[in-house]
Amino acid sequence: MPEQITILSAGAVSPGLLKVIEAFRRETGDDVKITFATAPELRKRLGSGESADVVIAPPELLDDWVESGKPQLADRVTVGRVGVGVMVRDGAPLPKIATVEEFTQSVLDAASIVYNQASTGLYIEGLFKRLGIAEQLEAEITRYADFSAVRDHVGKGRGNEIGFGATTVIIESAGEGLNFVGPLPAQIQNYTTYTAALTANAGEAGRALLRYLATPAAKAIFTAAGIE
Numbered sequence: 001m002p003e004q005i006t007i008l009s010a011g012a013v014s015p016g017l018l019k020v021i022e023a024f025r026r027e028t029g030d031d032v033k034i035t036f037a038t039a040p041e042l043r044k045r046l047g048s049g050e051s052a053d054v055v056i057a058p059p060e061l062l063d064d065w066v067e068s069g070k071p072q073l074a075d076r077v078t079v080g081r082v083g084v085g086v087m088v089r090d091g092a093p094l095p096k097i098a099t100v101e102e103f104t105q106s107v108l109d110a111a112s113i114v115y116n117q118a119s120t121g122l123y124i125e126g127l128f129k130r131l132g133i134a135e136q137l138e139a140e141i142t143r144y145a146d147f148s149a150v151r152d153h154v155g156k157g158r159g160n161e162i163g164f165g166a167t168t169v170i171i172e173s174a175g176e177g178l179n180f181v182g183p184l185p186a187q188i189q190n191y192t193t194y195t196a197a198l199t200a201n202a203g204e205a206g207r208a209l210l211r212y213l214a215t216p217a218a219k220a221i222f223t224a225a226g227i228e
Contacts, residue, residue: 003205009056011036012166016225038118053206073197080227081191085167086181111159
């Protein structure tokens with residue numbers, strides 16, 4: 001009989017993961033329920049004892065979970081890595097971001113800078129400090145809990161707003177009021193790796209799903225969605 005599998009996952013991999021799960025459902029008939037959350041929210045949920053068959057998160061978050069005395073994770077599979085991208089609303093002039101110098105000037109010229117309070121936003125805040133422009137930008141920065149709020153802010157903007165997010169979710173939202181400008185310049189790009197881990201709650205269907213995530217077919221779907 002078909003089984004139900006539960007997944008607790010970081011949102012950055014959602015564009016590829018949803019398509020992979022759709023293919024897995026067609027092959028197996030198993031029902032898969034996915035809950036997406038930011039990395040801080042994942043940490044909070046796992047810390048409070050929320051259960052799932054498979055958890056997809058940065059490996060350091062999974063390591064912290066195990067080290068805190070929570071149940072050991074059985075097997076792990078690397079899903080891929082996701083970089084940071086730049087977005088503006090449809091119709092807005094595209095900022096120049098090909099080099100670090102162009103990127104820095106475009107950010108300084110922006111009327112508003114928008115990002116989340118999760119992994120991407122934490123990296124951007126550190127980047128502004130390294131570039132020596134954090135104090136100049138502080139008054140223009142708006143931080144939101146998740147990407148959906150960032151997307152709505154930028155998409156409904158009227159001025160020179162620049163938003164940041166995982167490249168995957170920006171690409172997925174292109175055409176919905178957003179324009180994907182491109183990834184950060186290579187010299188200042190940051191990649192977050194995401195790993196799928198099997199928990200002690202998982203049954204055979206969960207183990208089958210984890211194996212499926214490592215197949216060439218699944219990897220091709222992830223790559224097409226911008227997950228390297």
